[in-house]
Amino acid sequence: MVEGDNMVDAEEAWAAFERRDRGWDGRVIGAVRTTGIYCKPSCPARRPLRENIEFFSDAVSALAAGYRPCLRCKPDEVARDRQAVARAVGLIERAEEPLSLTELAVSVGYAPHHFQRLFKRDLGVSPAEYARGLRSERAQDALKENGRVTDAIYDAGYQSPSGFYSDAKERLGMTPSAWRDGGRGETIRWTTFDSPLGRMLIAATARGICRLTFEESAEALRRYFPNATLVQDEGGMAGLVEGALTAIDRPAAAPDLPVDVAGTAFQEAVWRELRKIPLGETRSYAQVAAAVGKPGAVRAAGSANGQNHVAVLIPCHRVVRSDGSLGGYAGGLDRKRKLLAAEGHELGSTELPLAE
Numbered sequence: 468m469v470e471g472d473n474m475v476d477a478e479e480a481w482a483a484f485e486r487r488d489r490g491w492d493g494r495v496i497g498a499v500r501t502t503g504i505y506c507k508p509s510c511p512a513r514r515p516l517r518e519n520i521e522f523f524s525d526a527v528s529a530l531a532a533g534y535r536p537c538l539r540c541k542p543d544e545v546a547r548d549r550q551a552v553a554r555a556v557g558l559i560e561r562a563e564e565p566l567s568l569t570e571l572a573v574s575v576g577y578a579p580h581h582f583q584r585l586f587k588r589d590l591g592v593s594p595a596e597y598a599r600g601l602r603s604e605r606a607q608d609a610l611k612e613n614g615r616v617t618d619a620i621y622d623a624g625y626q627s628p629s630g631f632y633s634d635a636k637e638r639l640g641m642t643p644s645a646w647r648d649g650g651r652g653e654t655i656r657w658t659t660f661d662s663p664l665g666r667m668l669i670a671a672t673a674r675g676i677c678r679l680t681f682e683e684s685a686e687a688l689r690r691y692f693p694n695a696t697l698v699q700d701e702g703g704m705a706g707l708v709e710g711a712l713t714a715i716d717r718p719a720a721a722p723d724l725p726v727d728v729a730g731t732a733f734q735e736a737v738w739r740e741l742r743k744i745p746l747g748e749t750r751s752y753a754q755v756a757a758a759v760g761k762p763g764a765v766r767a768a769g770s771a772n773g774q775n776h777v778a779v780l781i782p783c784h785r786v787v788r789s790d791g792s793l794g795g796y797a798g799g800l801d802r803k804r805k806l807l808a809a810e811g812h813e814l815g816s817t818e819l820p821l822a823e
Contacts, residue, residue, distance in 0.1 A: 479753060479789065480522045483508045490757025493549050496523040496542060498534040505529040510540035548585045551575040555586060559598050568594055587760065592732050600732030655692055657685060658700040660708050662715055664802045667778075669711055670697075671704060675725030679711060679777045681798040691776075714779045718746055718810050726777055733761070737771035744785045747811040751789040773797060779806065 483491035484506075491508040498505040499515045505526065506512065523529040526536065526543050536543050555571050566574075571594055572582035586594050655677065657670035670678040670688055678688060685697060707724060714721035729735065736759040743758075744750055750758070756768035775783045778798060784806045788794040796803035 477522050480508075481517060481520070483757070484510075484520070485514060487511070488757055490760060490762050492542075494524075494762045496526055496529045497521075498523060498529045498532065503534055504537050505534040505542060506537040506540050507542040510537055510542075512537065512539055551577060551582070552586050555582070555594060556597070559594065560601065565598060566594075592736055597732060600735075653692065653695040654698060655688075655695045656698050656700045656704055657688055658704050658708065660712070662712055664715060664798065664805060667711070669704065669707060671707060671725075672727045675727035676707060676711075676777055676780065677727045679780060681778065681802065711779065715806065716809060718806075724780055726780055728776055728781070730771070730774065733759070733764075733767065734771040734774060736760075737768055738775060738781050741772070741775070741781050741783055741786065744782060749785050749787050749807070749812075752786055752794070753789050755786055782806075785810075 480491070480495045480497070483495065484497050487509045489509040493507070495508060496505050497508065497510075497520050499520055501515065501519050505523070523532065530536075552575075554575050558566060558571060558574055568579045568583055572579040575582065577585070583593060586592075586597070592600065653672060655670050655672055657668060657678075659666055659668050661667075664681060666682055668678065668680050668683040668685075668688065669676060678691065680687075685699070688697060710722045710724045714724070728738070730738070737755060740755055740758045752769045752772065753762070753765050755772070756762055756765045759768070761767070769786075772783045772786050773795070775781045775797075778784075784796060784798075784803045786794070793800055793803055
């Protein structure tokens with residue numbers, strides 16, 4: 468089955484139907500031979516036998532094959548929903564001033580609360596979060612181009628400096644000048660420690676842990692924050708170190724440690740989803756992509772997973788391949804196995820069952 472230029476595996480599609488995965492709505496259509504009806508994956512109706520269902524990339528293909536839409540899940544409305552979200556994205560990107568949720572929803576013909584849900588389902592973030600991310604990215608580009616914070620603020624679409632400072636604090640954890648200039652003006656404490664997984668580096672701002680990695684040196688940390696003030700800790704980070712060790716060795720007892728990381732809106736959506744994966748469970752890259760509303764962005768979800776700067780605390784080790792094999796891990800597969808074993812997985816092989 469072909470969806471655009473991408474091959475969609477029929478068994479993955481069936482699995483999405485079995486778990487009624489809303490993230491696959493609009494990506495695949497299931498047509499039941501015995502009833503002549505086609506549905507979207509999240510349809511609440513009873514599932515047919517596997518041999519009685521075939522899959523199409525869109526409703527048009529299902530109609531052409533002689534099927535009719537389900538009156539219960541109304542699969543044809545998904546395409547209309549996606550078009551409305553795309554129109555809203557265009558409005559946000561072209562707007563000179565921030566648009567309210569009500570203004571956006573009315574412009575595309577939806578009730579505000581319903582449209583908020585649709586937008587977040589498709590993009591993994593709310594319209595307001597998308598707009599903030601867009602403004603922040605534009606501000607970053609403007610800062611790099613002209614180096615003037617005030618000019619960059621207004622060029623990016625902010626109505627006042629306070630709005631930019633608020634967004635920068637929420638998304639980046641650093642001031643605009645630090646963002647522009649590799650951490651200039653920011654103080655980052657760091658230390659290394661021995662763990663069951665080998666030597667680790669932990670670094671933190673006043674707001675939380677900004678880096679937790681394996682076998683890394685201060686020189687490597689400097690490459691991420693070339694103009695920050697790096698201070699080797701003399702014991703003040705003992706609580707963070709102890710918490711990190713507990714997360715590794717006794718994850719069920721791990722404390723909720725503060726984290727100070729930021730990325731693009733998509734990366735942050737992926738990282739939030741990783742933190743939702745329950746202890747003792749795993750997800751595939753495809754499941755993570757679907758959960759953030761971008762089921763076609765499996766490779767991008769994998770990249771965001773790999774760009775996680777805070778090992779263990781943002782549990783990218785809980786993401787495996789669709790066949791249950793471990794896949795990759797920045798810290799190496801031996802460490803990934805140990806982390807998963809500490810969380811209760813039996814690793815007699817390199818394969819794990821995926822949670823639905």
